[in-house]
Amino acid sequence: MHRSHPFRFGRLLTGSALLLYSLGAHAFxxxxxxxxxxxxxxxxxxxxxxxxxxxxxxxxxxxxxxxxxxxxxxxxxxxxxxxxxxxxARRNVIVRSAAAKVRATPDEAAPVLMTADKNVLLELVDPDAGPWVRVRHRDGISGYVKTSDVWGL
CATH class of the missing domain: 2.30.30.40 (SH3 Domains)
Incomplete structure (x- = not known):
């Protein structure tokens, strides 16, 4: 019967934990x-x-x-x-929902400035992502869209 040395197992466990931590800490x-x-x-x-x-x-x-x-x-x-x-390095996002609403402020109750169809490109104006991101359409309309409605963050 072969038994693993406890020190080797500990190093393996520590190494695995560090790898997972570094992957989780890496921003996209x-x-x-x-x-x-x-x-x-x-x-x-x-x-x-x-x-x-x-x-x-x-x-x-x-x-x-x-x-x-x-x-x-x-x-x-x-x-x-x-x-x-x-x-x-310029950042764009692509709409991934059927109809993403671009609003005047980052609030569900804010007026809708435009509705962007799926696969429409929007320029990312502010790269700090929260629940909302500031975007600009090529027609010049600028507003906020839910982070969950776009891809590229």
């Missing part, structure tokens, strides 16, 4: 496809298979960096690689 890193569309690949190389083209302004979550390449996740959950130089 989002960027936006820059002024030009980017090609998403199945590997971090121009020789990789081309999966699809991401349009300008599309928000992506950075999953991993590898040299000049980043692994990204889109709003649908698909994961692919692209060159980091094609992404912008």
């Amino acid at each position: 890193d989002f960027k936006t496809v820059g002024a030009r569309p980017v090609i998403l690949y199945d590997a971090p190389s121009l020789k990789g298979a081309r999966l699809y083209v991401a349009p300008s302004g599309m928000p992506v979550e950075i999953v991993l960096g590898y040299g000049d390449w980043v692994k990204v996740r889109d709003a649908g959950g698909d994961v692919a690689w692209t060159e980091a130089k094609g992404l912008s």
Whole structure:
């Protein structure tokens, strides 16, 4: 019968706890496809298979960096690689509910300025996310939308 040394088990347990803590403490890193569309690949190389083209302004979550390449996740959950130089620090979010109401203030009783359909891009004006975030539509309408109605935070 083989018995594990208690010290090794303790180190394993401590290491696992630290790993879980660091993963939980890591904030999501989002960027936006820059002024030009980017090609998403199945590997971090121009020789990789081309999966699809991401349009300008599309928000992506950075999953991993590898040299000049980043692994990204889109709003649908698909994961692919692209060159980091094609992404912008400017932040957009995408509406994920059927009809997200953009309100004048961060309050359910505030007047509705516009209703944004699913998959509409909104510029993130204030990156501090709470239950509401401040956004701007490309038509210039600026207001607040519920965090739960958008993806990219």
